Amino acid sequence: MMYKEMIGKKSSRVKNIVERGMVKRFAASIGDSHPIYMDEEVGKKSRYGANIAPPTFPRTFDYGTVEGLHLPSKGLIHGEQIYHYVRPLLVGEEIYCYTEVKDYYDKTGKNGLMGFLVTKRYGEDLKGNLIFTEESIVIINEAVREALKV
């Protein structure tokens, strides 16, 4: 079983920057153009001392690739998404990101056999302190599995 063998595997850490322009555009695209994300003065005076990024912004980071993990580009269903924050992300800061395959299991439902792939992504400061985690559960349905032969 291809995905089961991947459990526990991680990508190498990739350095990312919480880019000001990206944060501004991302916030606008979810209808959330609040000064805490983009007005430098508001950021400086805030309890964070800087602008912050919206909680779902980590979607945009590069987490590297887990060797041997191949996901189809089509037909996946996003089942669940779980964020945990130690503190908000600050605009302009550099972070290290990586991803880990947490789990894989099958379930038979009314739509036939489905596979559930659980991945967990991590964001750390440059000293290695955790800032956030982002866990995703992606459902791979039978038609997609057939195409992948898994």
Add this chain to the structure above:
Amino acid sequence: MKQIAKLTPGEKLEITLEPVTRMDLIKYSGSSGDFNPIHTVDEEAAKAGLPGIIAHGMWTMGNLSKLFTPYYEEGFIQDYKIRFSGMVFLNDVLTLSAQVDESTDEYLDFNVKATNQNGKAVIKGMVRFSKR
């Protein structure tokens, strides 16, 4: 504006969005880097067996989090868990809501959801807002 920390169990934050447009989803594709064409191109949605293009689940999840944006001076979103339970189509009108479930000295727990014009929850989950 009332402080978030003063909300008591059962009280709610709620807003209703403008109808979903194709441009909303084109913009989110660009800002998120998720260019899966079932969110923007009619033919690709049809090929995938869908009656029309659908919103990125993460677009809806991103929108829902803005209920908490005015309160960042009091704390931040520590945990945000969502289950995607329905599809969002063009012209759907979503109502975002967060209802206080529990309030302690350290955090507020909210049950959160986005429901469409037919009252169906399309995403559902919880937010723990840290008061630290």
